[in-house]
Amino acid sequence: MEVRKRKPRADALRNRERLVETAKDVLGKGGPDASLEAVARQAGVGIGTLYRHFPTREALFHAVFSRDLERLVETAEGLKGSNDPLEALRDWLHANVALVETKRGMLGALSIVMTEESKEAYSAQSERILAALNGLLKQAADAGQIREDVTAEDLLQTMYALCYSREPGPDWRARVLRLLDIFIDGLKR
Amino acid sequence: MEVRKRKPRADALRNRERLVETAKDVLGKGGPDASLEAVARQAGVGIGTLYRHFPTREALFHAVFSRDLERLVETAEGLKGSNDPLEALRDWLHANVALVETKRGMLGALSIVMTEESKEAYSAQSERILAALNGLLKQAADAGQIREDVTAEDLLQTMYALCYSREPGPDWRARVLRLLDIFIDGLKR
DNA sequence: TTGAAAACGGAGGGCCCCTCCGTATATGCT
DNA sequence: AGCATATACGGAGGGGCCCTCCGTTTTCAA
Numbered sequence: 526m527e528v529r530k531r532k533p534r535a536d537a538l539r540n541r542e543r544l545v546e547t548a549k550d551v552l553g554k555g556g557p558d559a560s561l562e563a564v565a566r567q568a569g570v571g572i573g574t575l576y577r578h579f580p581t582r583e584a585l586f587h588a589v590f591s592r593d594l595e596r597l598v599e600t601a602e603g604l605k606g607s608n609d610p611l612e613a614l615r616d617w618l619h620a621n622v623a624l625v626e627t628k629r630g631m632l633g634a635l636s637i638v639m640t641e642e643s644k645e646a647y648s649a650q651s652e653r654i655l656a657a658l659n660g661l662l663k664q665a666a667d668a669g670q671i672r673e674d675v676t677a678e679d680l681l682q683t684m685y686a687l688c689y690s691r692e693p694g695p696d697w698r699a700r701v702l703r704l705l706d707i708f709i710d711g712l713k714r
Numbered sequence: 715m716e717v718r719k720r721k722p723r724a725d726a727l728r729n730r731e732r733l734v735e736t737a738k739d740v741l742g743k744g745g746p747d748a749s750l751e752a753v754a755r756q757a758g759v760g761i762g763t764l765y766r767h768f769p770t771r772e773a774l775f776h777a778v779f780s781r782d783l784e785r786l787v788e789t790a791e792g793l794k795g796s797n798d799p800l801e802a803l804r805d806w807l808h809a810n811v812a813l814v815e816t817k818r819g820m821l822g823a824l825s826i827v828m829t830e831e832s833k834e835a836y837s838a839q840s841e842r843i844l845a846a847l848n849g850l851l852k853q854a855a856d857a858g859q860i861r862e863d864v865t866a867e868d869l870l871q872t873m874y875a876l877c878y879s880r881e882p883g884p885d886w887r888a889r890v891l892r893l894l895d896i897f898i899d900g901l902k903r
Numbered sequence: 904t905t906g907a908a909a910a911c912g913g914a915g916g917g918c919c920c921c922t923c924c925g926t927a928t929a930t931g932c933t
Numbered sequence: 934a935g936c937a938t939a940t941a942c943g944g945a946g947g948g949g950c951c952c953t954c955c956g957t958t959t960t961c962a963a
Contacts, residue, residue, distance in 0.1 A: 534960055537910060562950060571912030576952065675896070682879060683893055690875030704872055707864070708893075711900025723929055726941060751919060760943030765921065 541578050543568045548589045552630035557689075559630070561585070582633070583643045590634035593624060594650050601657035610665040614658065615709050618684050619702060625688045626698050635685050639678070654681075671712040683708055730767050732757045737778045741819035746878075748819070750774070771822070772832045779823035782813060783839050790846035799854040803847065804898050807873050808891060814877045815887050824874050828867070843870075860901040872897055 547568035552559050561582065565575040579585035587594075600617060607613040625631045637643045638651045658677035666673045687701045687708075736757035741748050750771065754764040768774035776783075789806060796802040814820045826832045827840045847866035855862045876890050876897075 531908070531961060534909060536959070540911085560950060561952095565912095572951090573912050573953080573955095574910075577910070582951095672896075674892075679893060679896075682889075683876070683897075686875040686879030687872070690871060690878060700871075703863075704868060704897075707861075707868075707900040708872075708897045709900065711896040711898065720930065720939070723940060725929070729942085749919060750921095754943095761920090762922080762924095762943050763941075766941075771920095 537578075540568075540570050540574055544570060544575055544578060544585075545588050548585055549630075552586065552589055552633060553628045554630075556629035557586070557633035557636060583637050583646065586630065586633035587637060587647050590628070590631055591647075591650065593628065593631060594634050594638075594654075597621060597624070598650050598653045598657070601654055601661075605657065605660055606664075607661070610661045610668070611670050611709070611712070614661050614665070614680070615706070617658075618680065618705060618709070621684060622688060622698065622701050622705065626693065629693065632685065632689055635681065639681055639685055665712075669714065672714050675712055726767075729757075729759050729763055732759060733764055733767060733774075734777050737774055738819075741775065741778055741822060742817045743819075745818035746775070746822035746825060772826050772835065775819065775822035776826060776836050779817070779820055780836075780839065782817065782820060783823050783827075783843075786810060786813070787839050787842045787846070790843055790850075794846065794849055795853075796850070799850045799857070800859050800898070800901070803850050803854070803869070804895070806847075807869065807894060807898070810873060811877060811887065811890050811894065815882065818882065821874065821878055824870070828870055828874055854901075858903065861903050864901055 544564065548564045551564045551567060555563075561575060562572055564585070565572040568575070575585075579588060597617075597620070600620065604610075604613040604617060621631075621635075625635075637647055638654060644651045655677040658680060662671070662675055662677060662680075665671045666675075684705060687704050691697065691700070733753065737753045740753045740756060744752075750764060751761055753774075754761045757764070764774075768777060786806075786809070789809065793799075793802040793806060810820075810824075814824075826836055827843060833840045844866040847869060851860070851864055851866065851869075854860045855864075873894060876893050880886065880889070
């Protein structure tokens with residue numbers, strides 16, 4: 526309570542900043558399996574420094590993409606009460622795929638949302654996303670629009686899987702969206 | 715044409731055999747990213763020997779799982795003319811998932827079928843699978859059972875993606891099958 | 904100014920990929 | 934049986950990446 530801590534060191538702040546900035550670039554292109562040593566190198570910082578600031582891969586992804594994630598969260602929450610909840614879900618998922626196309630690293634951030642272990646650590650946004658989507662699902666289910674046994678996790682896992690299962694290419698987005706749409710159609714009753 | 719080659723050396727045959735046998739084990743459990751050095755080690759053979767016999771990861775996967783793949787091919791071909799082609803497809807896909815649950819390495823073999831580059835190298839079985847599935851799809855489409863713009867690749871990619879997107883766990887199979895079924899429902903018109 | 908807290912950075916142990924080449928050996932032909 | 938040589942073996946070695954640990958440097962604050 527009363528522990529007066531020193532002011533955070535300037536170099537630490539600077540490095541942290543550089544790392545996030547560089548990671549945005551490297552992870553953005555490289556996706557969830559990109560090399561962290563490459564990030565450190567390109568940031569002109571020792572690998573130890575990277576790991577001190579971001580003890581886990583997830584931590585880094587979260588630092589880099591939480592802004593984008595937050596936007597997704599807000600969009601999802603804004604959809605509540607939509608009068609065509611299923612279409613709203615579809616739009617949201619499409620936006621998500623588009624985002625992944627640009628920032629491949631989002632897959633890393635999304636996997637955080639999906640993984641049981643890390644979900645705990647970054648629960649705030651995970652919970653909100655899941656809650657918002659589940660809300661829409663319930664709405665759609667109550668309206669008799671879709672089956673009742675589908676969860677937000679199902680949706681996210683499927684989208685994630687489809688995005689991840691193929692390297693980006695010319696028709697990447699079209700393919701993923703098409704398959705995703707088929708899945709969404711499958712939700713209808 | 716007339717080059718009489720020497721008989722293949724006995725030790726070569728032996729090692730090849732050991733490798734495939736060991737790989738069946740290691741890759742079976744480890745999935746498509748398993749360590750090849752581990753295979754060589756466990757087979758009591760130099761890593762160089764492994765790479766000489768199987769120049770690429772795909773080659774090894776193919777050697778190990780082509781029998782299983784062949785069975786899938788034959789099953790698929792046996793489905794031709796089924797009077798409920800969509801259900802036939804579903805069954806086939808389910809069997810596929812079940813196989814992957816047991817032999818995680820099958821994912822490696824399946825990715826061969828899916829990848830443009832390696833498809834060429836192992837085209838025989840790829841072609842047959844795709845042909846058989848496309849046959850069923852056409853049948854189902856002609857019967858007005860499903861939409862017409864779906865290809866065998868779509869089916870395989872989706873199944874592969876769903877299988878790959880999560881580590882095995884207690885409810886792995888159930889989840890994958892459920893999502894797969896939703897997708898299949900989405901094919902209906 | 905100066906001492907200690909805070910941060911840095913990279914060496915090092917582990918594991919893996921794949922290639923290359925000196926060494927060993929099974930074959931086939933005298 | 935003996936020998937030459939085509940074949941095969943194996944592992945060192947160059948590259949990478951992951952992550953930890955700790956001696957050195959820098960910053961803050963008294």
